[in-house]
Amino acid sequence: SKATVSVLNCRLSVVIRKPRVDLDTGLAHMEARGALRVSEVPARDAALGARLAAYQNVRVAALCGPHPSGVGCYILTRFANTAQVHHVKTAGGARRQLTFLKEPVKECLPVPRAICRAGSACLPPGFVYGVDTGGDEQLQYWFFDESNGVHTRLTDGLSVHRGARWHDTDPKLVYASNERDGTHFDLYSIEITRHTLYQGDPASFRDARAPEAVQFRRTLLYTSGDEPGYVGALHYAGKYILARHYTSVTDVRLFIVGEGGVTAVVAPSPACREAAAIAGQFALSAETGVPCGVVFASDEGTLFRTLRFAALSEADLREKEGALAHPESVPVGAAEWDVASGGIWVCQASGRVVVEYNKDGVSTLHQGRLTSARTQFDSEVFQELRLVTSDGGATLSGVISGDGCLVPAAEGGPSFMFSVITGSAPGDVYTAPLPEVLGPASAVAAATRWTESEVGGLDPSTFTEPVLVHYTSFDGLVVPAFVYAPRRRVDEGPIPVVVHPHGGPEGQHRPKFNPFYQYLTAELGICVIDPNVRGSSGYGKEYVSMDNGRRREDSVKDIGALLDWIGGEEARARFNLDASRVGVWGGSYGGYMTLASLVHYPQRLRCGIDMVGISNFVTFLENTKGYRRDLRRVKYGDERDPEMRAFLESISPSRNADRIRSPLFIVQGANDPRVPRSEAEQIHECVAKSGVPVWYMLAEDEGHGFRKKDNIDAYQEAMVAFWR
Secondary structure, three states, X not given: OHHHHHHHHOHHHOOOOOOOOOOOOOOOOOEEEOOEEEEOOOOXXXXXHHHHXXXXXXXXXXXXXXXXXXXXXXXXXXXXXXXXXEEEOOOOOOEEEOOOOOOOOOEEEEOOHHHHOOOOOOOOOEEEEEEOOOXXXXXXXXXEEOOOXXXXXXXXXXXXXXXXXXXXXXXXXXXXXXXXXXXXXXXXXXXXXXHHHHOOOOOOEEOOOOOOOEEOOEEEEXXXXXXXXXXXXXXXXXXXXXXXXXXXXXXXXXXXXEOOEEEEEEEOOOOOOOOEEEEEEEEEOOOOOOEEEEEEEEOOOOOOOEEEEEEOOOHHHOOOOOEOOOOOEOOEOOOOOEEEEEEEEEOOOOOEEEEEEEEOOEEEEEEEEEOOOOOOEOHHHOEEEEEEEOOOOOEOOOEEEEEEEEEOOOOOOOEEEEEEEEOOEEEEEEEEEOOOOXXXXXXXXXXXXXXXXXXXXXXXXXXXXXXXXXXXXXXXXXXXXXXXXXXXXXXXXXXXXEEOOOOOOOOOOOOOOOHHHHHHHHHOOOEEEEEOOOOOOOOOHHHHOOOOHHHHHHHHHHHHHHHHHHOOHHHHXXXXXEEEEEEEEEEOHHHHHHHHHHHHOOOOOOEEEEEOOOOOHHHHHHHOOHHHHHHHHHHHOOOOOHHHHHHHXXXXXXXXXXXXXXXXXXXXXXXXXXXXXXXXHHHHHHHHHOOOOEEEEEEOOOEOEOOOHHHHHHHXXXXXXXXX
16 A cells, blocks of 8 residues: 555654653653553554554464373463463364463473373372563462362562473472572472372471462572572483573583482583583483483584583482593584574483574474483484475474473384474474484474464465575674565565664574564565674574673674675665665664664664663663673673773763664563663663654563563554654
């Protein structure tokens, strides 16, 4: 329509105008719109909202795990305002909603089938789920009993909890919590049975901070002391927990916790000063259930996180603390790409292993096996595993999401249950029986689709697919980016562009379906570019460290190089891009990148949208939650050091706001524990004083980003209105 086409010639060719915000009263008179508070944001356009609604009603299904009964699986999907837990009994079957909460469910851990089958005293079918309040990330764990619909809170209601894992065969849950001092994380376990759920644990206690909440007795398994970082469990079997301590993206320690504390450090080795060991699982003895080894990934001695196997002896599992008595690990498989975080699955019954590699952002699977004694990895039969659809044989290529798992079969090999998002379709759940015969050649597995997420009544054949490109930055570094270009022309002119830097900063753009991208390309004729600038994960430990400390603005220069590429011959020939109409939009660290790009390239960027972005590194580090502060100092620098403090101030957008000359839209969650709202409000004040138009949207029931559909809808409508 003419109204749609006019968008191309409006905000992306905007003329600076005087803002209407009253600087004397600041943001005190923001307009209330439900849970939102806005300044300068125009009233919602009914016609725009009606057209956007089709794209906003696209659903996504993420696997939680098999149902405890062995019939079907649990998934997370949204039918109302937030993502909730559903049960799907059969492939293509109905999704039966089980939770109906105001807040979105962020984690769901089905009770393992072995626990449900252990007897009437153990647990009924159900799951543990994690939910916070208004995006404050103070995640609490609850148990949902599917037999009667009763929800029982398991944690204190006050602290941050994360990384829960069920024991393989016992009704025990291990999780990390910062309840000790609000800053440091320790590992706890609780026993959950019918008795403790409904009769009350005789040893339970009332927390003095919340006397009305009866708490389960928990056992402290491991304390991190004064070490910063996140502690979490990867596998809980027998008397042992495979745990990790994350200090930074390049410093992750893998260790074993027994009943008496740490028994052994799996990786890195004592000779290695720093390495990242991730995605581990025990290899359990088929006879005793005792760990015989660890399958994991590490970048020790390599540029990428490669697959390893470390054998465990009885001495390694004794109550001591130190490196493995037999620390040798055997690199297995591809070495030129990272094993994906969480991308290792072991079937204890069969010894099969499935590994996900992050190959230029796309999930690539390999499969192998352990020896019958589970003391070695059979490196002779490690093969690529290609997934195809069972109904037509089309290659199923995309990004594995949700919680994948290997489900043992009564006969033959296990099935791989997973959810995947492709470049042109939302996430859905599949199962794929693994080929019984392994060898050096690649194998094919036919995947059966369990869910079919709705696409808002849109025609999937019109969806654009991301295209991987590479461009050269100021110092010769080759930077990857995904281009989402319109499939059809809205008009005959060159195509305007929105550059979308990711958060993290250790994040990574991967080629995943995004319904809002589809709206921008199909309805507005805008091209979206997702750059993976230096500092992104997925490209090895050197690349992810190239923006540390005083090299922070090198990543901003990568955006400048992208602007050069947009105006270059390749972009014109392949995509007909318009270098004179480029906007920038990012969230979290991507919000900082948006602000910094507006500072450094005011003549080349027409506008910017900053969502929950850092505007001043010093105030950010001083005000982010205490349990995150030291983690971020590793990446950004320590603001307590006078020289580093001066440097961080010098590169902060709030200190350079007078250089921002393009209209700015700021979006923030009031309960954000990572980037507090003060970051949004100080940049709002600084930019508005310069006479630049500034819009501001604050959600009182959100945190670090928006998770509720009502708020997302309003935010996306405002984005389109801003770009006009």
